[in-house]
Amino acid sequence: MPVREENATKVWQRRTPRGRLALWAGWALALAVLVACARQISEGTLWVFVADAHRQAADLLARMVPPDPGYMGVLWRPLWDTVNIATLGTLLAVAAAVPLAFLAAKNTTPHPAVRQTALLMIVSSRSINTLIWAILFVILFGPGVVAGIAAITLRSIGFIAKLLYEAVEEIAVDPVEAIRATGGSPGQVLTYGIFPQVFPSFVGVSVFRWDINIRESTIVGLVGAGGIGLQLDASVNALRWSQVSTILVIVFLMVVFSEWISARVRKAVL
Amino acid sequence: MSGNDKVLQIRALRKSYPGGVEVLHGLDIDLRAGEFLTVIGPSGAGKSTLLRCINGLVPASAGSCRLRGAEILGLRGAEMRAARRRIGMIFQAHALVDRLTVMENVLSGRLGYTGFWSSWARRFPPGDVAGAFRLLERVGLEGYEDRRADRLSGGQRQRVGIARALLQSPELLLVDEPTASLDPKTARQIMRLLRELAAENNLAVIANLHDVGLARMFSDRIIGLNAGTIVFEGAPGELTDSELSTIYGEEDWSTEEVADVSA
Numbered sequence: 001m002p003v004r005e006e007n008a009t010k011v012w013q014r015r016t017p018r019g020r021l022a023l024w025a026g027w028a029l030a031l032a033v034l035v036a037c038a039r040q041i042s043e044g045t046l047w048v049f050v051a052d053a054h055r056q057a058a059d060l061l062a063r064m065v066p067p068d069p070g071y072m073g074v075l076w077r078p079l080w081d082t083v084n085i086a087t088l089g090t091l092l093a094v095a096a097a098v099p100l101a102f103l104a105a106k107n108t109t110p111h112p113a114v115r116q117t118a119l120l121m122i123v124s125s126r127s128i129n130t131l132i133w134a135i136l137f138v139i140l141f142g143p144g145v146v147a148g149i150a151a152i153t154l155r156s157i158g159f160i161a162k163l164l165y166e167a168v169e170e171i172a173v174d175p176v177e178a179i180r181a182t183g184g185s186p187g188q189v190l191t192y193g194i195f196p197q198v199f200p201s202f203v204g205v206s207v208f209r210w211d212i213n214i215r216e217s218t219i220v221g222l223v224g225a226g227g228i229g230l231q232l233d234a235s236v237n238a239l240r241w242s243q244v245s246t247i248l249v250i251v252f253l254m255v256v257f258s259e260w261i262s263a264r265v266r267k268a269v270l
Numbered sequence: 271m272s273g274n275d276k277v278l279q280i281r282a283l284r285k286s287y288p289g290g291v292e293v294l295h296g297l298d299i300d301l302r303a304g305e306f307l308t309v310i311g312p313s314g315a316g317k318s319t320l321l322r323c324i325n326g327l328v329p330a331s332a333g334s335c336r337l338r339g340a341e342i343l344g345l346r347g348a349e350m351r352a353a354r355r356r357i358g359m360i361f362q363a364h365a366l367v368d369r370l371t372v373m374e375n376v377l378s379g380r381l382g383y384t385g386f387w388s389s390w391a392r393r394f395p396p397g398d399v400a401g402a403f404r405l406l407e408r409v410g411l412e413g414y415e416d417r418r419a420d421r422l423s424g425g426q427r428q429r430v431g432i433a434r435a436l437l438q439s440p441e442l443l444l445v446d447e448p449t450a451s452l453d454p455k456t457a458r459q460i461m462r463l464l465r466e467l468a469a470e471n472n473l474a475v476i477a478n479l480h481d482v483g484l485a486r487m488f489s490d491r492i493i494g495l496n497a498g499t500i501v502f503e504g505a506p507g508e509l510t511d512s513e514l515s516t517i518y519g520e521e522d523w524s525t526e527e528v529a530d531v532s533a
Binding site for chain 2: 193196
């Protein structure tokens, strides 16, 4: 009881004595877990290698600088593939995620059982990393761009659908009721009452995911799913560090560019 | 009262929410064409539920509701939508779709008469568009058609809401707290506009109001609702202080300044 009497005045405290004790116990436990984890990590580490990390870093950097500009000519094609993997993957994911989001949102789902199924699909898509999807699709479709697009799509569906169905659940109900009251059909209620309300988050989420996918599509090549990651993998394996640094610089520029575009688009629709 | 004159006839209307809480305990209401009926009562008395039961936004639990003699309670799907087209509804000012333009909001009053793809492509029949322009002019929003709804003031938004409902060419108008969130002057202007438009179109109107002063000023008849039961029905002049206490509970209803206590 946070309020008690002391010399006939009421004293208020945020927590009860028992609550205070529980709080301290919680912090002590967290600290104990932290120390235990640190010890275990330390035992599993060969500290000799960590000790000369700065020398290794300096060595690696020396081999990477300067980058090899002559290698750029080979990179345009895989770079184009990378952008295509990200863009097509995002478009396909949006096409699948929009209906899924409306099936998953509490206020638009036709039936609770449908909602649970849609939520399960969203969680499965989200729980598997793009790289793992890529490994699966390289086995299914063989190495190449198609596997990369499929991996990006499958991972993005859950991401977009989740953020979108949360936006759908937060819309104002008054405009929706007003459209229903005019005698509009369910499809018209969706397009007039609901969709305009979620349009900004729809665009924002899609472009944000495209921006993430540009970065993710640079690594799906590491497992053979096309794009510039293939080149990166080859250069690392051949110990061509000046080529590696060329690729990293190009990826960096591309990511900066995609972030700039997504920021512009989001600003334009709000 | 001739049979054709009677727009709405509600009998023994009941509404219970899941869990067994009954919010409307069997209401009887009759409404003639051209009549302006106001429902007053404390928050939670069931005023909004009453309106939503009439057009099926909330399904009624029992009773009967006849629109020009035809039962409309319990209709489903296309039949329900066909009934809704004949009933205009005006909400609090927030019920516009913010990101759509004024014209799109007004034209949404015709959705019940327009196919999905035509409405999706915003291709409404020329007659509907002409009607929308006429109504915008009538409610004082000429030239605002391309303005986005979220760029309007509260009073302007409510005028768009009125135009949307009237574009349905309704026989019955349901009005839910039209002046909530409006300043006193705008509230009176909106009520006057509603009153005039109802008279011009010989509409039957049921309006929920919180402001007893406005209800007295603009209604032909007033119903007092308390805890889902009609506890008063009569002309504005019959609404005395003791009747107000029956509707809202005991309170000093005098509008004079509070007497100086030190005197």
